[in-house]
Amino acid sequence: MTRLSDSNGIVVGVDGSEAAVAALRWAVEQARILDTEVVAVHAWEPTARRFAPYAPASARPTVAEEREQAAGLLASAVRKAFGPRIDSAVRVVLVEGPPARVLLQQARGALLLALGRRAHGQYELPAVGSVGRACLRHATVPVVTVPVCDQSVPRLRTVVTATSAPSRPAQRAG
Numbered sequence: 001m002t003r004l005s006d007s008n009g010i011v012v013g014v015d016g017s018e019a020a021v022a023a024l025r026w027a028v029e030q031a032r033i034l035d036t037e038v039v040a041v042h043a044w045e046p047t048a049r050r051f052a053p054y055a056p057a058s059a060r061p062t063v064a065e066e067r068e069q070a071a072g073l074l075a076s077a078v079r080k081a082f083g084p085r086i087d088s089a090v091r092v093v094l095v096e097g098p099p100a101r102v103l104l105q106q107a108r109g110a111l112l113l114a115l116g117r118r119a120h121g122q123y124e125l126p127a128v129g130s131v132g133r134a135c136l137r138h139a140t141v142p143v144v145t146v147p148v149c150d151q152s153v154p155r156l157r158t159v160v161t162a163t164s165a166p167s168r169p170a171q172r173a174g
Contacts, residue, residue, distance in 0.1 A: 008110035009037035009089075013103045013131065016042075016073045019116025023146040024081040024090075027114045031089050036111060040078055041093045043102035044070035070094055100134035110141050117145040 010027045014020045027038045046063050061069070071094050078086055095102045107113040113135060117127045128136065128145055136143050 008106065008108070009039055009091075010034075010112055010114055011039045011041055011103065011107040011110045012114045013099070013116070013135070014040050014042045014074055014077045015099070015116075015131075016077050017116055017148075019118060019146070019148040021077055021081045021116070022148045023114045023116040023144075024078065026144075026146045028082070028087050028090065030114075034111060036089070038087070038090045039093055039106060039110070040074065040090060041095065041103060041106045042070060042074040042077075043095050043097055043099040045096065045098060067094070067096070099131045100138075103131070103135055104138055104140075107135075107139060107141050112142040112144055113139055114144045114146055117147055 010031050012020070012023050012027045014024065024038070024040060031038045044066065046066055047061065074092055074094055078090065078092060082090070093106065095106070103113060103115075115128070115132045115135060117132060127147070132145060136145075
């Protein structure tokens with residue numbers, strides 16, 4: 001199979017949530033099948049504009065501090081998804097800008113865009129947030145929303161029935 005190197009592979013939005021970690025894991029499995037790479041993207045925006053002009057300077061983080069914090073969040077999510085050994089098919093990208101716009105730009109030319117979502121809408125909220133809704137509305141590539149695994153639901157187990165149980169030789173009475 002030829003590697004799809006002229007595409008952006010599978011772009012995954014990473015915000016540090018459990019759902020984003022699930023999307024990363026899912027994307028790596030798909031990337032192996034498609035023989036392509038995963039691009040883990042985290043978008044961040046400086047928060048200085050959100051502070052009042054009279055707020056003390058010590059309360060406002062610098063842009064460099066915010067970039068470092070965003071890089072730490074991205075690295076932490078990737079480590080949480082894959083452990084200490086990160087798959088070589090995973091590339092991490094940190095971009096300053098509004099998350100929906102950044103993800104849509106990074107996904108141009110990609111095979112697909114993968115986003116995490118809550119298992120179900122909780123507290124009357126939709127399972128996909130505002131960034132996810134914007135990506136679903138405006139993406140030029142297929143968008144996959146990957147649910148976070150619900151730990152309260154028991155995993156399926158194999159059930160052995162009489163017909164599928166290994167047969168044993170009958171013992172003689174006597």
